[in-house]
Structures are given as C-alpha cells and as structure tokens.
C-alpha cells in the first residue's frame with residue numbers, strides 16, 4: 001500500500017470515528033446522562049424508545065383527542081391539545097421528562113421557576129435548541145427568534161427601537177388604513193347576501209398587510225408577494241422538519257427539500273431587488289436614508305462597523321422573514337379567537353362596543369384612546385389566556401444551571417406548557433375554563449404572574465406592544481361597524497400546529513351597524 005493510500009485511509013477512519021462518536025454521544029450518551037441526573041433528583045417520565053423517544057406515544061394520543069371536533073364551544077381544551085401532558089403529569093407529577101426523538105424535555109409548570117429561567121440571569125445560558133434552529137433554518141434562518149447568545153443580544157438591541165415609543169405610535173396610521181379596507185370588504189360580503197364569513201381568513205390577510213407595511217412601507221406590493229411565498233415556505237418547512245430527529249435525515253434528498261430550496265431562493269431574490277433599489281436611491285442621492293420602515297432601519301445598520309458583530313445581508317433577510325412569521329399569524333389568531341369569544345358571548349360584545357363607541361365616538365381609534373378602553377383590554381387578555389397563540393415555550397439549557405431546588409444539566413430542553421398554566425384551576429380558580437374577562441379587572445400585565453402569552457423576561461415578545469395596539473385598533477373598528485353572532489355551521493376544533501388555531505376557521509354572521 002502506498003503512503004498516499006495509507007494517509008487517505010487513516011484520514012477517512014479518523015473522520016468516520018469522529019462522526020460515529022458525535023452521533024452516539026448526541027443520540028445516546030448525553031441524553032442518557034441527562035436522564036440519570038434528573039432521575040436522581042426525582043424527575044422521571046415515560047420510558048423512551050430508541051431514536052423516536054416518546055414521539056409515537058404523543059402522536060397516538062393527539063390523533064385520538066383531535067380526530068373529531070368538540071361537541072360544543074367548550075374552552076376546556078388542555079385534554080384535547082396536550083393529552084400527553086395530562087397523562088404524564090398525573091403519573092409522574094408536576095415535573096416530568098419526556099423525549100422528543102432523542103432530545104429529553106422537562107415539562108415545567110411552576111411559575112416562580114419559569115420566571116427565574118426566563119430572567120436576565122439565564123439569557124445567555126439558555127436559548128433555542130439545535131433541533132429548533134434546524135427546523136426553521138431554510139425559513140427564518142438565524143433571525144432574532146432563533147438566535148442565541150451574543151448574536152441574539154446584538155440583534156435585539158438593533159430592532160428594539162422600532163417597537164417602542166414614538167416609533168411604535170407611528171404605526172397607528174396605516175394600521176387604521178389597512179383595517180378600513182378590511183371593513184369595506186366585510187361590508188361588501190355582508191351586503192351581498194353572504195350569510196356568514198370565515199373571519200380568520202380576513203384577519204390573517206389584514207395582519208399580513210400591516211406587517212408588510214411595517215417592514216417594507218414603500219415597497220409594500222412587492223413585500224406582499226414575498227409574504228405569500230413565505231407562507232408556502234413555512235408550510236413546507238413544517239412538513240419536512242418532522243423527520244429531523246433521525247440522524248443524518250437532513251442530508252437525504254427529498255421532494256420537500258428541493259421545493260424549499262427553490263422557494264427560499266425566489267424569496268431572497270425578491271428581497272434583494274428591494275434592497276438594491278433602496279441602495280441605489282441613496283447612492284445616486286435621490287433619497288438621504290434607506291427608509292423609515294424596518295427594512296430601512298436594518299439596511300442602515302448593515303452599513304455600520306461593530307466590534308465582533310456584523311449585520312450581514314443574509315441576516316437582514318432572515319430578520320425580515322422572522323418578523324413576518326412572528327408578527328402576523330399570532331396577531332391574526334388572537335383576533336380570530338377574540339371574535340369567536342365575543343360572538344358566543346353577546347353580553348360582553350355589547351359592553352365592549354358601548355365602551356368603544358363612548359371613547360372613540362364613531363371615529364377611528366388613536367393612541368389617546370388606548371388607555372381608556374379597559375373592557376377591551378380585559379377581553380383581549382382573557383382571549384390570550386384561554387387561547388394563547390404561542391401555547392408552548394421551549395428553552396434549551398446550554399450550561400449546567402441551578403433552578404429552584406433543581407440542578408439542570410447542560411443539554412436539557414425545558415418545555416413550558418403555557419396553555420396548561422393558563423388553564424390551571426389551582427392558579428386561576430374554579431371558573432378557569434369560562435370566558436370571564438372580569439378576572440383581569442384592575443390588574444396590569446406586570447402583576448399577572450401566571451399569565452405569559454408573550455413569554456417573559458428579556459427574551460419576551462419584542463412585538464408585544466405592537467400586537468396589543470394592532471389588536472385594539474382592529475377590534476374597536478370591527479365592533480363599531482358590525483355586530484356578530486357565531487354561525488350554526490361553526491365547528492369548534494382548536495388544533496396546535498406551531499400556533500393554536502381553529503381547525504375549520506371561525507364562521508360568523510355579520511350584521512352591519514347603522515350608527
């Protein structure tokens with residue numbers, strides 16, 4: 001054997017052994033070590049199967065509970081959406097471990113410990129797991145939602161000003177403008193004899209338009225096209241990420257992967273066109289800035305030199321995609337569930353409408369009005385409690401930490417079932433599954449310890465104030481123009497596919513109000 005062959009064979013062997021060790025360590029040794037450390041502290045759970053962990057058990061339980069619609073509009077939905085949580089918390093107690101493939105996840109519902117985990121103490125020691133990042137790699141990449149450590153810190157500081165103070169208020173004008181268009185479309189639908197509308201579709205389109213204006217103001221039409229492609233990309237990446245728990249599965253060629261790649265390239269090509277045209281406008285002196293929208297702000301940032309952090313074009317595109325993803329479907333769902341709740345609770349609908357009409361006097365809502373609408377605020381909170389759009393919060397721990405009385409080893413993923421916490425009788429009282437906005441009377445957000453629809457701590461939702469302002473504007477305008485009742489054809493079937501959705505949409509009968 002020649003020297004070259006020996007060298008090549010030994011290089012291959014070293015490489016092979018290394019890959020084998022990393023795979024074994026990642027899929028077997030580390031998870032088992034974590035299991036042992038937690039079992040020694042009394043935290044146990046169902047026995048995992050090799051590679052698939054408890055995924056098949058979860059899938060079987062879920063397919064049983066969600067295979068049919070609910071028989072009435074009942075808000076007791078934890079057993080339907082988290083049957084595994086209900087089963088295992090009964091068997092193993094409040095804290096238990098289950099396995100997402102070979103990733104051990106500890107379910108945590110103790111709110112003091114959750115607040116500690118989400119506090120600034122652990123911002124760098126916890127974050128998004130490799131599985132989460134891989135699952136969304138071709139969709140939102142390493143934008144704010146998926147970034148960790150210093151990358152997250154820099155990105156958060158760059159975008160935060162767009163969602164605070166006067167900048168936040170500057171979004172009101174086009175939020176009202178976009179809502180007016182939706183109201184017109186709903187008037188057309190109601191007056192053309194359509195007996196019912198699926199309100200969720202209208203609201204998703206509306207929040208999509210609003211986020212397109214926030215990000216791409218002057219390039220709004222092209223922005224809308226990008227967002228349409230992104231919606232398709234989101235559906236495809238969700239489907240393809242189901243197999244990620246199998247070692248090496250991300251390297252197998254598949255129909256999804258090809259389509260995902262093509263769509264991603266098309267989205268980024270369109271974004272680059274907008275970026276190039278903005279850059280050219282500044283270079284030839286036609287405009288002095290890159291624009292007042294989010295894209296303009298990010299473009300200006302990408303020109304700055306910073307120590308150890310560079311805001312690349314790829315990151316700029318990832319950020320735009322992230323904000324579209326995080327910022328429109330969640331708000332549309334908050335609105336859709338709120339309309340469903342008001343349509344099934346006519347007394348509250350009347351009460352909130354009376355408040356809106358007395359404060360806004362039939363005019364479009366403005367920033368001065370928001371603090372004068374406590375009933376609307378309470379209804380929005382109750383909707384977020386019963387149907388939190390982001391109903392699960394996963395956090396991976398990157399170094400050994402101490403949390404309450406527990407030692408949490410590096411590599412354990414902590415799983416916070418927000419939905420179960422929001423529906424806990426122990427925390428909210430006997431009427432926990434009833435729509436009762438009164439429970440929020442006189443309580444500011446900061447005092448609500450068990451209420452976490454926007455997560456908590458430094459890594460909470462950056463768009464929280466934006467979303468609440470948007471929701472108030474849209475609901476106030478809807479309530480001023482229409483009264484609505486739930487259609488007899490509405491089928492109550494909440495499902496959890498990344499976000500908490502009504503499976504068949506929300507069908508309502510609209511009656512235009514003559515004010």
Ligand code: HEM
Pocket residue numbers: 144145146156322323326327328330331334388389390393394453454455458459460461462463464466467
């Ligand atoms: C009702 C509407 C909304 C709900 C319920 C919601 C909920 C959440 C939650 C629970 C998180 C934490 C997720 C996690 O760390 O795993 C989050 C993060 C985030 N949200 Fe929202 N969100 C809403 C609207 C918005 C809007 C309107 C925007 C932008 C315009 C937005 C942008 C983001 C971003 C960028 C993050 C990542 C923040 C970070 O990691 O620093 N969200 N949101």
